[in-house]
Amino acid sequence: xxxxxxxxxSGISIGSVYALLAVGYALVYSVFSFTNWAFDxxxxxxxxGAFYAITDFKLPIPLALLFAILFTMLVxxxxxxxxxxxxxxxxxxxLFMMISAxxxxxxxxxxxxxxxxxxxxxxxxxxxxxxxxGGIKIGMMDVFxxxxxxxxxxxxxxxxxxxxxxLGIRASALDLLTSGIMGINNDMVAIIIFxxxxxxxxxxxxFYGIKYAVFPYLGLVTIKAMIASIIGGLGSLPxxxxxxxxxxxxxxxxxxxxxxxxxxxxxxxxxxIVLLFMPNGLFGKSTKxxx
Amino acid sequence: xxxLLSILLVALLLIGTLSGCSSKKELKIGFNTQLTGPxxxxxxxxxxxxxxxxxxxxxxxxxxxxxxxxxxxDSRSEITDAVAAAKRLLEQDKVHAMIGPEWTGAAVxxxxxxxxxxxxxxxxxxxxxxxxxxxxxxxxPYMFRTCFIxxxxxxxxxxxxxxxxxxxxxxxxxDISAAYSVGIQKYFxxxxxxxxxxxxxxxxxxxxxxxxxxxLSKIDQTDAEAILVPTPTYRDIALIAKQGAxxxxxxxxxxxxGWVAEELLEMAGPELEGSILTSGVSxxxxxxxxxxxxxxxxxxxxxxxxxYYALDALEMIVYGANESLKAHNEITAQGIRxxxxxMKDVQLFTSKxxxxxxxxxxxxxxxxxxxxxxxNWHQLKMFEPES
Numbered sequence: 001x002x003x004x005x006x007x008x009x010s011g012i013s014i015g016s017v018y019a020l021l022a023v024g025y026a027l028v029y030s031v032f033s034f035t036n037w038a039f040d041x042x043x044x045x046x047x048x049g050a051f052y053a054i055t056d057f058k059l060p061i062p063l064a065l066l067f068a069i070l071f072t073m074l075v076x077x078x079x080x081x082x083x084x085x086x087x088x089x090x091x092x093x094x095l096f097m098m099i100s101a102x103x104x105x106x107x108x109x110x111x112x113x114x115x116x117x118x119x120x121x122x123x124x125x126x127x128x129x130x131x132x133x134g135g136i137k138i139g140m141m142d143v144f145x146x147x148x149x150x151x152x153x154x155x156x157x158x159x160x161x162x163x164x165x166x167l168g169i170r171a172s173a174l175d176l177l178t179s180g181i182m183g184i185n186n187d188m189v190a191i192i193i194f195x196x197x198x199x200x201x202x203x204x205x206x207f208y209g210i211k212y213a214v215f216p217y218l219g220l221v222t223i224k225a226m227i228a229s230i231i232g233g234l235g236s237l238p239x240x241x242x243x244x245x246x247x248x249x250x251x252x253x254x255x256x257x258x259x260x261x262x263x264x265x266x267x268x269x270x271x272x273i274v275l276l277f278m279p280n281g282l283f284g285k286s287t288k289x290x291x
Numbered sequence: 292x293x294x295l296l297s298i299l300l301v302a303l304l305l306i307g308t309l310s311g312c313s314s315k316k317e318l319k320i321g322f323n324t325q326l327t328g329p330x331x332x333x334x335x336x337x338x339x340x341x342x343x344x345x346x347x348x349x350x351x352x353x354x355x356x357x358x359x360x361x362x363x364x365d366s367r368s369e370i371t372d373a374v375a376a377a378k379r380l381l382e383q384d385k386v387h388a389m390i391g392p393e394w395t396g397a398a399v400x401x402x403x404x405x406x407x408x409x410x411x412x413x414x415x416x417x418x419x420x421x422x423x424x425x426x427x428x429x430x431x432p433y434m435f436r437t438c439f440i441x442x443x444x445x446x447x448x449x450x451x452x453x454x455x456x457x458x459x460x461x462x463x464x465x466d467i468s469a470a471y472s473v474g475i476q477k478y479f480x481x482x483x484x485x486x487x488x489x490x491x492x493x494x495x496x497x498x499x500x501x502x503x504x505x506x507l508s509k510i511d512q513t514d515a516e517a518i519l520v521p522t523p524t525y526r527d528i529a530l531i532a533k534q535g536a537x538x539x540x541x542x543x544x545x546x547x548x549g550w551v552a553e554e555l556l557e558m559a560g561p562e563l564e565g566s567i568l569t570s571g572v573s574x575x576x577x578x579x580x581x582x583x584x585x586x587x588x589x590x591x592x593x594x595x596x597x598x599y600y601a602l603d604a605l606e607m608i609v610y611g612a613n614e615s616l617k618a619h620n621e622i623t624a625q626g627i628r629x630x631x632x633x634m635k636d637v638q639l640f641t642s643k644x645x646x647x648x649x650x651x652x653x654x655x656x657x658x659x660x661x662x663x664x665x666x667n668w669h670q671l672k673m674f675e676p677e678s
Contacts, residue, residue, distance in 0.1 A: 003512055006538075010504040110327055117592060118331030119554045120526055130537050137538050212501045212530055213558060217329040220499055255505030261467050261495040263505075 002135045007256040008249060013142035015248025016149045017204055017211070021225030022232065022240035023153060024200035030173040030235035031193050034094045035226065037101035038079050039201050040219030041108035046072040046205030047214045048112060051121055069202040076198025077191055079104050085190065113216040120213040145207040152203055153241060156196065160237075165192065173235065227267065231274050233284025242282060318357040318612055318622050320345070320605070321364070321380030323391035323401075328368025329499055330524055332552060333393050336594045337415075337601035338363055340586070341390070344605055354609065355616040366392055373397035374404070381408040387624045388413065388611065390604040393597060394523060395419035395470045398434075405433040411628040413437060413607055415600035416548065416571075418444065419474045423651040430651050435631055437603045437644070438571050439656045441471065444547055445478025445521070447658045447674045448569050452517065452545055453486040455660075456567065461545065462492035462515035464506055464531060466522050469498060475521035475547055491515050496527070503531050504538065511540055518542050523549035525558075532562035543567070551596050560666025567671075569658045572596050572641045575668040602640035610637050 021039065028036040050068035053059045059067060083104040087097050131138045160166035171179040172189045180186045208218055224247065232243025247267065254266045274281060322341055324334030345359045353359060362384055366373035373392045380386050381404060389405075389412045392398050398417035402425075405412040414422055414436045423434045452458045461483065466472035480490050491513040494506040510518060518535070520528050528550050535542065546568035553574060555563070574583060574595055586594045608627060611634075615626025635645045645654040657673040 003508055006508045007505055010502075010508070014502055113327050113331060117335060118327070118329070119552070120529055120558050121554075122558050130539065132539070139537050213526070215329075215526075216331075217499070218501075220329075221501070252502075252505045256509055259495070260506045261497075264497065 003256065004253075006136045007252045009136055009138055009142075011249030011252035012245060013139070013146055013248075014252060015228075015245035016146040017207055018221070018225045018228050018244035018248055019241045020149050020152065020200050020204040020207075021222055022229040022244045023156065023237050024197040024204070025222070025226055026229045026232070026235055026237055026240040027193055027200075028197050029229070030237075031169065031176060031189065032084075032088070032097075034097045035101065036197065037098060038076075038083070038104040038108065039197070039225075040222045041105045042072050042076050042079075042198055042201035043205035043208065043219040043222060044109055044112055044216055045075050046202030047209030047218055048116065048216075049202070050206045051123060051209060051214045054124060065206055068206050069199050072202030072205065073195050073198035075108075076194045076201070079108075080190055080194040085187070088190070109216050109219070116216070118216055120215050121209075122213060123210045139211075141207075141210055145211065148203065148207070152200065153237075156200075157237070159196075169193065224267070227271050231271060231281055233281030236281065236283040239281055239283030316357040316622075317360045318354060319360050319362060319384060319386040320608055321362050321377075321384065321386035321389035321391075322601070323364055323366055323373060323376045323380060323389055323397075324601070325368045325393065326363075326365040328366075329526070330368040330394075332554070332595070333597045334365070336586075336590075336592055337598040339590050339592075340594055340598040341601055341605055344602060348609065354612050355622070357612070357622055362386060366397060370397045370400070374400050377401045377404055377412070381405065381410050381412075386410065387622060388608045388627050390601055390608070391415060393417060393600075395422055395474070398422040398436075399470070402431040402434040406431055409433060409628075410624040411435060411608075411611070411631060413604040413631070415604055416597060417471075418548070419470050421470075430649055433628060435607070435646065435651045437600050437607070437639075437653065438548070439658060440652055441474040442478045444569050444658060445475040445480075446482045447660070448475075448519075448545055448547065448567075449479045449482035449486065449488075451567065451569075451660050451674065453483055453488050456517075458516050459488050460491045460513075460515050461488065461517045461519055462494070462510045462513060462542075463490060463519040463521070464494045464496065464503070464510070465520075466498055466527060467495040469523050471523045471549065472521045476519065479519055479521070479545075490519075498524075500527070501530055503527075503534050507531070507535050507538055507540065510542075511538060515542060517545050519545045521547045521549070525550050525552040525555040528563070529555055529558035532559040532566075536562040548596070553593050553595065556663065556666045556668070560663065563663045564665070566663045568661050568663075569674070570596070570661055571656060571658065572599055573659055573661055573668050573670060574599070576670070599641050603644070606639040607631055607634070607637070607644070610634060 025039055046068050049071040050064050053064035053067045083100045084097055087100055129140055160170060168184045169189055172184060228243040228247040229240045232239030251263050251267055255263045324337055325331055326334045341361055345361045348359050364376035364379060366376050380389050392414060393416045395417040398414040399421055401412060411433050416438045417436060418438050418441045420440050420442060423436055424430050463476050465476045492510050492515060520531055522528055528546060532544060544563060544566040548570040550568050551570050583594055611627030611630040612622045614630030615622045619626050632646060632648050636643045647654045660671045660674055662669045662671050
């Protein structure tokens with residue numbers, strides 16, 4: 001029983017990081033219907049930003065985190081302006097935008113790799129102790145990360161459902177073209193969406209860097225977040241959260257009870273099964289062209 | 292006017308093709324290494340070290356009138372890219388010899404390409420048996436290496452663990468996507484069980500995984516005294532040690548030369564206290580202290596064992612080039628190959644080397660048993676095979 005609960009706890013903590021990324025990814029997808037492959041790079045930017053803010057600029061930890069998040073937000077908006085907007089206003093096919101995203105991703109990661117080197121870096125001092133609750137070990141950092149993730153997501157929910165700007169974004173998510181006709185500035189929506197996306201990936205990057213290590217390829221985990229988002233229903237924010245937790249828990253249980261070697265097999269099989277029986281994911285809505 | 296312009300442009304392009312017709316003699320050395328990708332720490336220092344040494348040799352007049360030229364391609368930590376880089380160096384650039392790749396997964400397919408192109412290739416740290424010898428026991432004539440082989444490493448570690456450390460129950464956590472890892476785990480298990488020990492759990496993971504708590508929690512349920520982690524990169528063991536410590540596991544770890552990187556101790560020094568690993572060389576050995584210091588001051592990054600092995604490979608090629616000149620009055624790939632196959636007690640960067648002609652492995656290269664104590668590498672003893 002202890003082993004099961006331990007695996008469950010590990011799974012939830014992994015899932016909460018996936019959740020941040022999956023929501024950021026779902027947000028972009030719901031409005032623009034394309035996969036933001038540069039998400040990976042934003043995570044890395046967030047992690048490196050926080051790391052060097054602490055070690056080089058000697059900022060105290062909360063300020064360093066804030067700096068990292070703001071910096072990632074700026075990078076995200078910058079990428080949107082440089083790599084996506086020119087294609088969007090020309091109404092380029094989604095495929096082209098995805099290729100542009102891949103290019104942005106590769107450039108940013110390789111610039112970081114060449115500039116800073118590929119080795120691992122440890123975050124100084126932040127790593128907390130481990131709590132032991134009835135034989136189950138829970139890392140302080142994990143608890144903090146999970147709580148912070150959920151607070152961030154709740155704030156996002158409040159923004160989307162309780163503010164006028166949020167209403168505008170939800171309208172754009174429903175139909176970008178029509179909302180544009182109704183007077184919602186699409187450019188502004190793009191900036192807000194990518195800004196939020198940047199914040200989410202920045203936070204995820206910092207936590208991931210603290211939990212594991214800071215290096216240019218830490219963003220490879222975003223592929224899992226994408227899978228979580230698809231399972232939850234592309235474009236659905238609650239779906240992304242549920243999908244992430246489900247994926248995190250399932251992966252850990254499979255590794256723990258069946259075999260660690262089969263973990264990816266199960267993850268991708270789950271994805272295939274969900275798509276076969278529920279093509280829109282668990283919470284997704286099916287949209288059809290009516291004209 | 293337009294016609295004149297196009298003729299001029301074509302002429303300009305054609306001039307480019309003449310670049311092959313240089314009259315100066317060049318000894319072209321290819322370097323197939325990981326400069327980007329998750330394991331880029333392996334190639335970055337090595338590239339600088341090699342460039343420095345090549346410049347040094349050229350400043351001193353080159354070799355027998357030949358200028359050395361280093362051509363480096365990035366394998367990006369991907370096997371397909373390493374193979375493509377090898378093909379480019381061997382078939383297109385027609386180098387006289389190639390250094391690299393560093394890992395078994397890439398070295399095995401490249402062995403065949405080396406044979407076909409008849410150009411010698413020196414794999415630096417690829418340690419699986421099948422890199423230089425095929426399934427029928429025949430050696431690949433153009434493939435060599437500078438490091439010792441996995442059976443030897445797995446054997447040495449199992450021996451030390453059972454005999455010197457008195458361990459009887461060990462669990463293993465293997466990178467199942469790496470031939471290096473799987474090979475060493477097998478040789479360790481075979482010898483450890485032969486001696487009377489027990490491998491109580493065998494868990495696995497994929498390269499670039501960062502989350503190991505599922506496997507560690509499972510191992511925690513057994514009575515393992517130590518966990519064997521035969522990973523080709525320090526990144527895995529750094530994370531495993533930290534996560535094991537977070538689970539309060541209280542085990543020590545057994546490792547291999549893939550662990551070796553300065554950053555490992557910065558990342559997980561305290562969590563690895565008391566852990567043991569085998570290695571060919573260690574950047575901590577006093578003989579490298581001066582080199583390390585100068586290198587770090589000049590280039591801002593620390594050299595590592597991959598840089599040392601790359602330099603070893605370069606010295607092998609230099610030796611081969613000199614021998615080729617003596618025998619044939621010119622430097623040829625074949626000449627270099629023949630010389631390397633028969634080298635005896637040749638001083639390289641790290642130590643002297645004698646090549647075994649029938650396996651193309653270094654003969655009796657001693658393994659260093661290292662303990663991690665107080666976040667430092669402590670060399671405990673040298674292990675040599677009985678032959």
